[in-house]
Amino acid sequence: MFDRILRAGKQLLAPAATAALASPYTGVPARPRVLQIVHNPPVETEGGRRLTELFGWNDPDRLARQYIADLAASSYGYLQYQIVEQITADWFPPKLDGFRYTGPGYVQAWRSRRMHEPDRIDYEAQVRAFNLIERYERGDFDEVWFFSFPYAGDYESTMVGRGAFWCNSQPVPNTGHCQGRFVMMAFNYERGVDCMLENFGHRTESIMSRVFAHHPPAQNLWNLFIRYDQVAPGGSHCGNVHFAPSSARDYDWGNRRPVHSFCDNWYNFPDLSGPGRMVDCSEWGSGDMRAHHLWWLKHLPHGPGETFGVSNNWWQYLIDPNLVQ
Numbered sequence: 615m616f617d618r619i620l621r622a623g624k625q626l627l628a629p630a631a632t633a634a635l636a637s638p639y640t641g642v643p644a645r646p647r648v649l650q651i652v653h654n655p656p657v658e659t660e661g662g663r664r665l666t667e668l669f670g671w672n673d674p675d676r677l678a679r680q681y682i683a684d685l686a687a688s689s690y691g692y693l694q695y696q697i698v699e700q701i702t703a704d705w706f707p708p709k710l711d712g713f714r715y716t717g718p719g720y721v722q723a724w725r726s727r728r729m730h731e732p733d734r735i736d737y738e739a740q741v742r743a744f745n746l747i748e749r750y751e752r753g754d755f756d757e758v759w760f761f762s763f764p765y766a767g768d769y770e771s772t773m774v775g776r777g778a779f780w781c782n783s784q785p786v787p788n789t790g791h792c793q794g795r796f797v798m799m800a801f802n803y804e805r806g807v808d809c810m811l812e813n814f815g816h817r818t819e820s821i822m823s824r825v826f827a828h829h830p831p832a833q834n835l836w837n838l839f840i841r842y843d844q845v846a847p848g849g850s851h852c853g854n855v856h857f858a859p860s861s862a863r864d865y866d867w868g869n870r871r872p873v874h875s876f877c878d879n880w881y882n883f884p885d886l887s888g889p890g891r892m893v894d895c896s897e898w899g900s901g902d903m904r905a906h907h908l909w910w911l912k913h914l915p916h917g918p919g920e921t922f923g924v925s926n927n928w929w930q931y932l933i934d935p936n937l938v939q
Contacts, residue, residue, distance in 0.1 A: 636881040639692040645758065646933050647698040649755035650678060651744060651760040654803070655704045659719035664874035665763050668721070671804045674761035680807045684904075685814065689929050690913035698755060699745065708736045711765055724764070735767030737798075741774060749791045750775070752770055756933070758798040768800030769819075773935060779824055781935070782816040796936045798894050808904035815855035815907055817915070825924060825931050825939050833922040839880065839913070843873040850875040852913045858906055860899055868901025870894060870937045883915040 652738035658740050666673060682695045704714040711873040713730050715723070723729050741747060746758060760768055769783035776798045778785035786798075797817065801810050819840075826836040842853035843860055850873055858867045859875040876890040899905020917926045931937050 617620070634914065635912060636690060636883075639690040641918070641927075643692055643694045644855070644930065644933055645694050645696050646756040647696055648757055648759055649744075649749070650697050650700045650759045650761065651703050651745075652700065653703050653707060653760065653766060655703070655706060655717060657721055658816075659718045660721060665720075666803060669724070669804070670746060671763075672806060672824060674801070674803050676805055677761070677801065677803060677810060678759070681801075681814075683806070684807060684811060685911070686907060688908055690912075690916055692916050692927065692929050693754075693933060697759075699901075702826070707743070707762075707766065707905075708739050710734045710736050712812045713738075720763070729765040733765055734765045737772065738788055741786060741789060746774065746796075746797075746798075747789060748883065750796050751793050755796075757796050758831075760798065760800045761803050763802060764802055764804045766800070766802070769795055771799050771817040773797055778818075779935075779938070781820045782813075792878060792895060803847040806904070808902075808907065811904060811907035812855060814932075815910065818911075821931050821935060821938060828924060829924075835921065835924070843871075844874070848874045852877045852910055855907065855910065858895060858910075859893055860895060865903075867898060867903065868895050869904040870900075877913060883917060884921045916917075 635803075650832040654664045654674065655665055657666050657668060661666050665671065678697060685693050685695065694725065706717075706720060708714045709711040709730065709732065711732055715730070717797070745874065747851060749755065749853050760766075762768060771781045772783045772786055773795055774786045774789045774797035776790050778789065778795045791933060799813060799817070801813065822836045826834045839852050840854040841849060841851040842851040842857045844857070844862055853859050856864045858869070859877060860869045860871045860872075860873045861867065862869055872892045872894040874890055875893045876886070876888065877893060879886040882888065895901060898909035915928050919926045925931070
């Protein structure tokens with residue numbers, strides 16, 4: 615089974631990017647349970663067609679399957695998401711100012727590109743509408759994925775519950791009574807799995823920054839992991855979601871300038887003693903967004919033991935924020 619999803623995750627990687635991979639995960643896989651909620655309402659004035667059919671947008675189920683396969687491959691078999699329930703929510707969720715689209719109103723707004731402002735969704739209303747706190751405490755799921763239309767107003771990721779912290783957005787207000795924390799992801803089905811991986815990448819940046827927040831500079835391995843040549847000439851490692859080792863600006867994943875990088879050392883973590891080598895963008899897809907994000911995620915440590923009091927399997931923090939102090 616894992617061999618099949620590993621192949622699926624490699625489809626867009628150039629051969630150079632798969633030449634020096636880390637070892638497969640050999641422990642017990644993590645199988646987080648996902649509650650998937652899909653806002654894809656039918657529009658009566660358009661023959662009852664749903665938004666995805668009406669505008670030719672992506673099928674949420676297909677996106678979810680590819681996303682699950684990509685993350686399983688990127689974690690070397692550790693992370694194996696399971697969708698335990700799907701809710702078809704045939705309505706437009708309310709905005710913070712109380713506005714709510716109708717089907718015809720949304721279609722007109724999208725076609726004219728005159729969307730409602732302010733755009734932000736009412737997250738507290740969403741939490742109440744689906745009884746998410748009660749259901750989380752009951753053990754029904756570990757995290758929530760929302761699939762929605764453009765300008766639904768969601769953040770890429772956010773966190774709910776007691777002790778919730780920044781997860782590429784402020785935590786959902788007034789949810790501190792929840793006995794634990796969980797992440798809610800939001801995916802725009804107009805776009806592809808590359809953008810979904812971007813969302814997960816920013817979730818990774820937020821959570822790992824928190825994990826290492828109180829470490830002294832010499833022990834802050836996250837800050838080492840995200841170095842790129844522009845900020846550390848000759849000493850790049852893996853960069854971050856927006857900056858590959860050779861990037862000169864945001865989203866510059868196709869910059870062809872060769873740079874010296876220690877990125878391969880992360881395949882052997884916690885041994886980071888390798889001398890490094892020259893790399894260029896052909897290793898992470900020559901500008902392809904999904905290929906870069908797969909390459910970047912494959913460098914995250916996923917082994918046994920601890921270093922500086924932090925698990926050598928960073929993925930466990932990404933899927934369970936309750937492990938983060």
